[in-house]
Amino acid sequence: MSQLSGGEAEQELYREIRRAIAERRLVPGIKLTEDSLASLFNVSRARVRKVLLILAKEHIVKQEPNRGAFVWRPSVIESRNILDARRLVEGYMVREAAKFASPQQIAGLRAILVEEDKARLDGEVAPMMRLSGEFHLKLGECAQNPALWEFLNGLVSRSYLILAVYQRRDVRTCPQDDHRKIVDLVEAGDGAEAARWMEHHFDHIEAELDLVEESVAAKPGLKDILIAPR
Amino acid sequence: MSQLSGGEAEQELYREIRRAIAERRLVPGIKLTEDSLASLFNVSRARVRKVLLILAKEHIVKQEPNRGAFVWRPSVIESRNILDARRLVEGYMVREAAKFASPQQIAGLRAILVEEDKARLDGEVAPMMRLSGEFHLKLGECAQNPALWEFLNGLVSRSYLILAVYQRRDVRTCPQDDHRKIVDLVEAGDGAEAARWMEHHFDHIEAELDLVEESVAAKPGLKDILIAPR
DNA sequence: AGAGAAAATATTGTGCACAATTTTTCGAAA
DNA sequence: TTTCGAAAAATTGTGCACAATATTTTCTCT
Structure with missing residues (x-):
């Protein structure tokens, strides 16, 4: 089941992220900053990058060049x-x-x-x-x-x-x-x-799913909520 | 189709290895030494390591701790x-x-x-x-x-x-x-x-396949070939 | 000569420093 | 007040040096 070759702390980081996603503590769109994860799990940033690459390969996170890794948001x-x-x-x-x-x-x-x-x-x-x-x-x-x-x-x-x-x-x-x-x-x-x-x-x-793309127009903005729609 | 995010030379390395496997120039068991690939494709060793990790995730190569990466041999x-x-x-x-x-x-x-x-x-x-x-x-x-x-x-x-x-x-x-x-x-x-x-x-x-495990005992050694079995 | 140990070499693993880029902050002008 | 832009800060990207491990070679002893 383990997707990682070596590194005990590395595996822990990998598993914790996956578990957090399974329990919906991590939801799509959240940014996974390398430094935060590194200090949080007491591993070097290089390790974090390796784990993020693996998670990206599994489509659990999406990596954007020079911008970082985000929890993947399925269309x-x-x-x-x-x-x-x-x-x-x-x-x-x-x-x-x-x-x-x-x-x-x-x-x-x-x-x-x-x-x-x-x-x-x-x-x-x-x-x-x-x-x-x-x-x-x-x-x-x-x-x-x-x-x-x-x-x-x-x-x-x-x-x-x-x-x-x-x-x-x-x-x-x-x-x-x-x-x-x-x-x-x-x-x-x-x-x-x-x-x-x-x-x-x-x-x-x-x-139980509502599989429609929520367009920016469709989701109510602050105005719709506060200006009292009739 | 591309499995890599950035790095032109990185992608080339990735594609060339895959192509070599598709054309059977790279066959199972061959060792992919990091330095060799790095100098061969004029990329840093870190890049090579990243590509090898991706290929390992795809089960095209098998990584053994402290030993290196080898073209995967399916059982x-x-x-x-x-x-x-x-x-x-x-x-x-x-x-x-x-x-x-x-x-x-x-x-x-x-x-x-x-x-x-x-x-x-x-x-x-x-x-x-x-x-x-x-x-x-x-x-x-x-x-x-x-x-x-x-x-x-x-x-x-x-x-x-x-x-x-x-x-x-x-x-x-x-x-x-x-x-x-x-x-x-x-x-x-x-x-x-x-x-x-x-x-x-x-x-x-x-x-067209001969799906039987070739045991070490079955494959003839030098002795069997040279000592003239009767 | 052959076996085993030790040194030498080669290869992989890892952290860190710095470069490149993005994001935020701050301030000046309209 | 808003907007634009530049400086500052934060974050990601990359190469390199060195440590850890494995492999090969060499040497010694039987």
Whole structure:
């Protein structure tokens, strides 16, 4: 899973940034200043630059020449592309999982379900987001294809950012029963039906999204808020 | 397509390494010494290190701590994983291509077919390899999903290395008619049949492969060659 | 001669200083 | 007060020197 070769502190920095994104503490557009990260994590700036380059390669941050690195902001079309890719890849992976998943792997998936329930009951939104992603990644592991899994890993990371930008503010229902249903079907070896539920699951996710580009004109300015629209 | 942000010479180094791999001048196991690349391309060693990091992220080279970077050598299982991923992704992409491909894109694909024919008639093996990969990438462009395309790009790069290691030495037949057939079907808008032919195409490719791990014991040493086995 | 240790060489890893560029601040003029 | 521009500050980009590690060579002893 680790994307870095050496350097303990380097890995920590890498993981912390990714975790902060998964829990939506880091949201798109935020600037990641090299010096800040360097002093915050007690590493040299060269290390920070290396980590930022890796994150940029994963499309989690966007680097602009001479301007710095910013948490990536997906466009509407990019978001659709990523969700389409996830439908394809995870549809395949869940079918493979139904063939290959070991009892240990099923148990690992159910352990995440329990954590998800707990987080939902406690109303902890941030961990829920992260756990949902971890569920999909753990399910992907069962397909026994590291090349595909790594791709999925990047897609999931970018999905966090998609949700941060486009998830409708009013919805708070979390269809986590989809996850449980999928595990049941995978355990039963019914890959075809599990894949169908995975499709439903993505339908639910996209239904909670408001995938329209928010134009500068559309977003209300101070004037619209304060001058009392009739 | 470019994977690098800035630096003209940097990009050149990146592209040249990738091209050398596509044309099989660089084969798995070769060591890429930083100083050699730096002096060869007249760039600082820091630049070389950056490019090598990117190539490592793309699994084209493998970096070993304190030992350096080597052209990646795919294992049998990794090769299977990559080819499975290509079947999945390219199957999807060719169906999308049948929906969306513009006349210009079809023309671009046919242009590659012409180059392939030319290279085959001239018996130029190296350009043929590269052109075959470029065909698949150009076809992938028609699916209008850059996230998936970038993944495919990495898979194609790794496929060059798979062929370099596992392609059977005796086969020299190149089923390039598959490519032409696929273009015809894409142009006709028959995505389902095009996808079937894509599957056949991969069957052909894998049939030319000898996907067994060559153990150290199996490969004959000098002794076996020179001491005249009876 | 062969094996093993030690020195010499070569290569990778890392921090730092400085250059290039951008962003902010400050002040003067309209 | 606003706007424009120049100076100052902050930030990113880059090369180099040196440290750490690995590899090769050399030398010694059996």
